[in-house]
Amino acid sequence: MTKKITNHEDWSILLALAKAGDNVAQYEVASHYDYGLAAGDIEIVGQNKPKAFEWYYKAYKNGNADAIVLTADFLSEGIYCDQNIELAIELYKTAIDNGSGIAANNLAVLFRDKMDYKKAFELYKVAQNLDNSNSLKLALCYYFGMGTEKSIKNAFEIFLRISKDTSELRNCQYEIDEANYFLGQIYIDGGVVERSIHKASYHLKLADLDNDHRSAQELLVLLGRNI
Template structure:
């Protein structure tokens, strides 16, 4: 969801002492909101400027301006002028919806659709909010849910009918492609053939614990070939299969691989790699992945940043397979990519490896990765337990400690690690729950 905002111009035209220091009357609120939402890039404003505009918009929201309240949800979702918080974003979107914002209802649905940040993925809630909203993109995503059968019975004709009655550019663009696809009756395509296949794979993170004794570094060096499986956001439905190759090498003549080349449908990216347990971080691995359908002509290809890969070896019928779970970031959308899993073999055959995918127990998730400032760490507590989260740099030096205020009850929880003052590089997050430790690498750009 593209809600990055440039508000530097707003601060130039409306300084706190001019437009908002004395009053936040409706006319001035409308003026500042119009300028704020006219610009797509926030990268050029300072932290102080973002904090000032946050307070100005908040004043408008508290006076009952629905658009300002919705914008507050966006600020909290993106950490603009405030601490990143999806719970606060959800509260503000809910408040904005009560005030009459259709976009806020859509925004709530979108959070649940993809399970963003600390929000638990839930198609049912996503569809419920999309159906409540008359916002164009809400109807657009509702159509996608019907088309792919996401949380609802698949109904392609109903999906296309929703788009026909939704006069926004994204829907017209997508509808043309869907109709052409249906007319071609190309039912043997990879996507159509597997669209109803389900595989029990955990959806929300690749930051789970893998068996510690399965990976032997010396056996990883070489070329692994196979398939990349793209899952839906719940991690239960297989949407697309692509050819994939992973080549691991050691350019420093050591035992452990230190360089990776990744190929997806014959497009390549390469990067040095930094190991942590059975996973590695890639500081610079970007690759374009072509989409079957697109909402906009300029996004036929999505730019994926492959942040990290977790590895596990499995054996089937005497053959060794490598399961590689990719954690990605989609630059076009400024949000995490869907669950992606590679099933690879050094002596590749055409035998499907999809049945090698099994459900993995999640230890914790982080958002965003790569990060710029705050890091949200979300985890499950199985029984009342003390929780401590520590952040180390790549050399093992302690950088931050966050402890839950009290023993946390069973359920899903989120703690925030401040990271704005950290220099770019690779860091290790360690979560200790009831004395049991889990760890994961994260990357600051």
């Protein structure tokens, strides 16, 4: 990482480094164009997605590993550049070979959108293994039988790990809420676990801690909130 950008002079220095071929500087220039950069009330870099792609692409071509996935993301979407699915897939695969779980997940989404659910499922598994994480998408594939044989048991185990994980690498709150919601459903249905209205209510209440999960609320009304 180069020097922190706090003013226009810093930005000019970083831009000069990037133009001279420094791939780290190129990646950072791309990132600043991607999200914009301000110091207090002063805008240093305005958000410019097409320029972000140009610099991510330069950084990738110049050997910056961090730029590979982001270049692929732009190419797969084709919003701020010409779409190139074949190159995007090639870049995702390169990043996966380098150990990127994010690349595996993003490539899975690409195949999902192609309705190739089997490939998407396999890539969700790769992403989970590479990141040593708990994938909500993988759990949902098992739950609904998308791209794999339906297995409520496998889905339950992943949902439960997501619900219990308190580490810094835990899932985002949305995914935790969804995992608790599906745990609630599984405890209501029984089958792979002993049916338990109390455990169902517990997880549904966790899903609705912020009072914003309508589906959990409906099931809690059905069960009774006093449980």
